[in-house]
Amino acid sequence: MKFLFADGQSANWYFKYVGLPLSVGMAIYTLFSKLADKRRRAALRGKVVVITGASSGIGEALAHAFYDQGSKVVLAARRKTELERVKGDLQSKKLAVPTLEPVCIELDLGDLDHIEDFSKKVYNACGTVDILINNGGISYRGNILHSKMDVYQQIMNVNYFGSVALTKAVLPKMVENRSGHIVFISSIQGLIAIPDRAAYAATKHAIQAFGDSLRAEMYQHNVNVTMVSPGYIITAVSLNALTSSGEKHGVMDAATASGLTPQYTAEKILDSVVKKENDLVVSQFVPKFAVFIRHFAPSIYHYLMAKRAEPTKLTVK
Numbered sequence: 516m517k518f519l520f521a522d523g524q525s526a527n528w529y530f531k532y533v534g535l536p537l538s539v540g541m542a543i544y545t546l547f548s549k550l551a552d553k554r555r556r557a558a559l560r561g562k563v564v565v566i567t568g569a570s571s572g573i574g575e576a577l578a579h580a581f582y583d584q585g586s587k588v589v590l591a592a593r594r595k596t597e598l599e600r601v602k603g604d605l606q607s608k609k610l611a612v613p614t615l616e617p618v619c620i621e622l623d624l625g626d627l628d629h630i631e632d633f634s635k636k637v638y639n640a641c642g643t644v645d646i647l648i649n650n651g652g653i654s655y656r657g658n659i660l661h662s663k664m665d666v667y668q669q670i671m672n673v674n675y676f677g678s679v680a681l682t683k684a685v686l687p688k689m690v691e692n693r694s695g696h697i698v699f700i701s702s703i704q705g706l707i708a709i710p711d712r713a714a715y716a717a718t719k720h721a722i723q724a725f726g727d728s729l730r731a732e733m734y735q736h737n738v739n740v741t742m743v744s745p746g747y748i749i750t751a752v753s754l755n756a757l758t759s760s761g762e763k764h765g766v767m768d769a770a771t772a773s774g775l776t777p778q779y780t781a782e783k784i785l786d787s788v789v790k791k792e793n794d795l796v797v798s799q800f801v802p803k804f805a806v807f808i809r810h811f812a813p814s815i816y817h818y819l820m821a822k823r824a825e826p827t828k829l830t831v832k
């Protein structure tokens with residue numbers, strides 16, 4: 516018995532004239548996009564990539580991802596011993612591509628007067644900056660009612676002003692060279708704000724706004740800007756977060772512990788950078804959906820956030 520479709524054509528006919536050409540087309544497309552991806556990644560070889568917050572978490576994973584492509588990574592953060600540990604881990608890898616010795620330079624993003632000195636050290640060590648990844652940052656757990664003003668200022672200094680100052684320090688040479696890429700690791704909380712995160716979400720919203728203006732202004736100079744908004748990623752971010760009184764939170768949040776891995780996140784970021792994408796959201800479904808609700812059903816979002824805020828869990832005595 517011959518199986519016929521409603522329009523009278525046989526399954527064989529569909530396979531020959533629809534299924535087969537579609538499958539071949541898909542296979543060719545996949546092959547070409549894989550080759551293009553490989554070519555784009557190969558272009559990272561020898562590029563100088565400065566990564567702030569490279570002593571742990573997402574920054575450390577980014578250091579591995581770019582080093583694996585043959586980039587010269589500059590590892591920056593406050594803890595020199597942790598930077599040296601990351602450098603040692605990188606150098607112990609056996610890679611097929613030629614590698615370049617990573618450079619470790621201490622950086623305190625909150626110390627705005629020394630950001631220029633840091634950039635001078637980078638230029639002295641590497642001659643240029645091809646990609647700057649503004650990743651270093653601190654989070655916050657506390658409510659507005661009880662938080663000290665200097666906690667807001669400290670987080671704003673590190674997450675916003677520090678990244679702005681560093682970006683401004685490398686931009687003139689990028690503009691002169693008509694090439695460069697600035698990456699910001701913002702957060703889903705740069706797109707929405709939830710209770711008990713005001714001091715953090717405000718910094719991430721600020722960096723999103725800065726990034727959008729920067730992208731527009733840099734277009735004519737051929738300098739790219741990628742804004743990354745991660746959801747929950749398994750790192751020490753909640754352990755290192757500041758509380759309302761400015762102490763370390765010191766607790767691993769359940770949502771962070773069950774988040775995406777930093778390695779997966781770093782690969783997604785690297786992909787986005789080589790494709791010169793403007794924005795990347797790397798997250799599970801729920802935070803992405805929350806962004807959608809905030810924009811398309813704001814009343815529902817505000818209701819849900821008010822429910823989440825009571826009773827306030829982070830009231831600091």
Ligand SMILES: NC(=O)c1ccc[n+]([C@@H]2O[C@H](COP(=O)([O-])OP(=O)(O)OC[C@H]3O[C@@H](n4cnc5c(N)ncnc54)[C@H](OP(=O)(O)O)[C@@H]3O)[C@@H](O)[C@H]2O)c1
Pocket residue numbers: 567568569570571572573574591592593594595597622623624625650651652653654673700701702703744745746747748749750751752753755771774
């Ligand atoms: N994990 C998440 O769920 C998540 C989600 C969205 C966005 N993010 C963002 O991702 C970035 C990386 O955080 P992470 O999750 O990887 O957390 P993490 O493991 O705590 O890493 C934070 C990094 O920032 C550095 N840092 C902190 N204060 C600094 C300062 N004053 N100057 C220079 N470096 C400083 C730390 O290095 P030192 O202590 O050695 O200075 C560390 O390397 C942050 O901007 C964070 O807001 C994280």
